[in-house]
Amino acid sequence: MSxxxxxxxxxxxxxxxxxxVLHFVELAGGCVGKVVNGEKVVVAEVPGSPNGAAFDHRGRLWWCNNGGNWGPNASTGHRPGLGGGPGLIQRLEADGSVTDVITATSGGQPLNSPNDLAFDAEGGLWFTDPVWARRDPTGSAPAAASPPGRLCYAGPDEVAVPVATGLSFPNGLALVPGERALIVGETGTGRLLRHEILGPGRLGPAEVWSELGDESFPDGLCFTASGRLVVAGTGSGTLFVVGPDGRLQERRPMDDIDVTNVCFGGPGHRSLYVTQAALGRIEVLEWPEPGARLPGR
Incomplete structure (x- = not known):
């Protein structure tokens, strides 16, 4: 690893x-960046707190903005982000400007604190929208104490509709390779939920696909080419590897307790890139198999 x-x-x-080129966000830094020759280059300054990000089928960068929420850790000087800003889905335009694409659901209800997003093969956008709990004396917000959150969908009209509710801090999500199914991580329960995708914005009922445990704190997710899911366990300092049947296959301890997200890239798509929030860095691990290609890319 390096x-x-x-x-x-x-x-x-x-x-x-x-x-x-690898892109990333900084929740406490309020920016979208990219890595050029091993150095950070700021792409856009973003008020609030940019969170999960993804490129769409046209090569445009989208991200969630959770309104200024983050937990205290070493990279933030142990200063928490207390929120207060609007929840948004934002996009970087060709001229470098930032567009607030989605600010509310179709019913006019403001977004809570969008966390992560993924595009399906048809270009539909799925995103998680948790609610942060009341802060404890340290400034942390225990996910298990969060009010119910939701999963939303937006089609080409860029109108968001809630498609699943009552979730315990819904966080990372990923499309199952070769299947019409979606995996969503519940940080509050340590569960991974599986939904069949029935059509644009339509899901089958949630089934518990994997139980990682309430100390696992699943965050960002990505699949390998063979259908194994890599899960960043923020707060647990662990990468979890889950087989196609939902059974836990491996726990890989990391140096950072706050591993927040993962993606594959590099030659042959065989490198795993891991964002480490407490240490304030991105680490690269060589992986024994390639990562799955994202739908439409």
Whole structure:
């Protein structure tokens, strides 16, 4: 393993553009960046707190903005982000400007604190929208104490509709390779939920696909080419590897307790890029099999 870039304030949202350049966000740094020759280059300054990110089928970068929420850790000087800003889905335009694409659901209800997003093969956007709990004396917000959150969908009209509710801090999500199914991590319960995708914005009922345990704190997710799921366990300092049947196959301890997200890239798609929020860096691990290609990319 090796450190790609460091000195970041709560990094998240790793994703690659079509040219193979790694992009990321900094929750506490309020920016979207990319890595060029091992150095951070700021792409956009973003008020609030950019979170999970992904490129769409047209090569545009989208991200969640959770309104200024983050937990205290070493990279933030142990200063928490207390929220207060609007929840948004944002996009970087060709001229470098930032567009607030989605600010509310179709019923006019404001977004809570969007966390992560994924595009399906038809270009539909799925995103998680948790609610942060009341802060404890340290500034942390225990996920298990969060009010119910939801999963939302937006089609080409860029109108968001809730498609699943009552979730215990819904966090990372990923499309199952070769299947019309979606996996969603519940940080509050340590469960991974599986939904069949019945059509644009339509899901089958949730089934518990895997139980990682309430100390696992699943965050960002990505699949390998064979259908194994890699889960970043923020707060647990662990990468979990789950087989296609939902059974836990491996626990890989990491140096950072706050591993927040994961993605595959590099030659042959065989490198796993891990955002480490407490240490403020992105680490690269060589992986024994390639990562799955994202739908439409």
């Amino acid at each position: 450190v790609l870039v460091e000195g970041l304030a709560y990094p998240e949202g790793p994703c690659f553009d079509d040219a193979g």
